[in-house]
Amino acid sequence: xxxxxxxxxxxxxxxxxxxxxxxxxxxxxxxxxxxxxxxxxxxxxxxxxxxxxxxxxxxxxxxxxxxxxxxxxxxxxxxxxxxxxxxxxxxxxxxxxxxxxxxxxxxxxxxxxxxxxxxxxxxxxxxxxxxxxxxxxxxxxx
Amino acid sequence: xxxxxxxxxxxxxxxxxxxxxxxxxxxxxxxxxxxxxxxxxxxxxxxxxxxxxxxxxxxxxxxxxxxxxxxxxxxxxxxxxxxxxxxxxxxxxxxxxxxxxxxxxxxxxxxxxxxxxxxxxxxxxxxxxxxxxxxxxxxxxxxxxxx
Numbered sequence: 001x002x003x004x005x006x007x008x009x010x011x012x013x014x015x016x017x018x019x020x021x022x023x024x025x026x027x028x029x030x031x032x033x034x035x036x037x038x039x040x041x042x043x044x045x046x047x048x049x050x051x052x053x054x055x056x057x058x059x060x061x062x063x064x065x066x067x068x069x070x071x072x073x074x075x076x077x078x079x080x081x082x083x084x085x086x087x088x089x090x091x092x093x094x095x096x097x098x099x100x101x102x103x104x105x106x107x108x109x110x111x112x113x114x115x116x117x118x119x120x121x122x123x124x125x126x127x128x129x130x131x132x133x134x135x136x137x138x139x140x141x142x
Numbered sequence: 143x144x145x146x147x148x149x150x151x152x153x154x155x156x157x158x159x160x161x162x163x164x165x166x167x168x169x170x171x172x173x174x175x176x177x178x179x180x181x182x183x184x185x186x187x188x189x190x191x192x193x194x195x196x197x198x199x200x201x202x203x204x205x206x207x208x209x210x211x212x213x214x215x216x217x218x219x220x221x222x223x224x225x226x227x228x229x230x231x232x233x234x235x236x237x238x239x240x241x242x243x244x245x246x247x248x249x250x251x252x253x254x255x256x257x258x259x260x261x262x263x264x265x266x267x268x269x270x271x272x273x274x275x276x277x278x279x280x281x282x283x284x285x286x287x288x289x
Contacts (some may be wrong), residue, residue, distance in 0.1 A: 035267040104254075112262045121194050123255070
């Protein structure tokens with residue numbers, strides 16, 4: 001699945017806004033993930049997952065930084081996330097189904113904060129982009 | 143039977159009370175057709191679905207979106223018997239419409255995103271949890287009579 005030029009442009013444009021609140025959006029997305037899909041907490045037994053926890057905020061930042069890298073290198077997401085891809089395949093081994101869940105929660109957080117920017121076209125581009133990122137992160141699993 | 147806590151019921155009904163079913167339904171269906179274009183396979187008689195603009199402006203999409211979300215309202219009104227509420231609709235979607243139940247999950251998630259965009263901060267994680275549960279139960283009920 002490749003993004004069209006228009007889709008890449010939509011991703012980059014809205015990222016400019018999202019980036020200004022990346023940390024908060026990251027934390028909120030994780031909060032939504034753990035709340036709506038409690039089974040995802042099994043990957044974080046070592047974390048304090050209470051609302052506003054430092055670990056939640058720190059990890060949310062990490063996730064959004066990676067998303068930002070993918071945006072910056074939207075023409076070569078595979079190259080940009082190669083190390084992360086190996087990390088997820090060999091160390092973290094998060095079941096692939098969970099990438100869809102987190103992507104959905106990121107979309108919810110972005111939609112909630114930027115409703116007028118989150119047009120159907122932008123929604124489609126971001127869904128596809130996050131799906132691409134998820135594919136890259138799971139492609140070395142087997 | 144699904145168990146709903148008082149808080150979940152309250153989160154669901156307080157949001158639902160502020161939903162414009164016609165607008166929200168139209169938007170949810172349009173986004174489904176735009177974000178997951180393969181879902182257009184069920185709507186070959188809807189006319190022009192060639193672009194997001196065409197889909198959003200398509201009167202059949204609007205009308206059908208309203209129909210779908212109105213039906214969803216039945217679940218909200220009958221949280222304690224969603225299975226029974228959708229029994230006939232489930233048979234219809236299987237036997238006449240031949241819709242893969244995965245599409246119910248896709249539409250449910252799109253609806254959650256539409257609600258997030260309409261309600262912003264008010265669509266808290268707790269709120270999302272209640273609504274994810276609801277759309278999941280509805281999807282399950284619609285798939286239940288498949289054979």
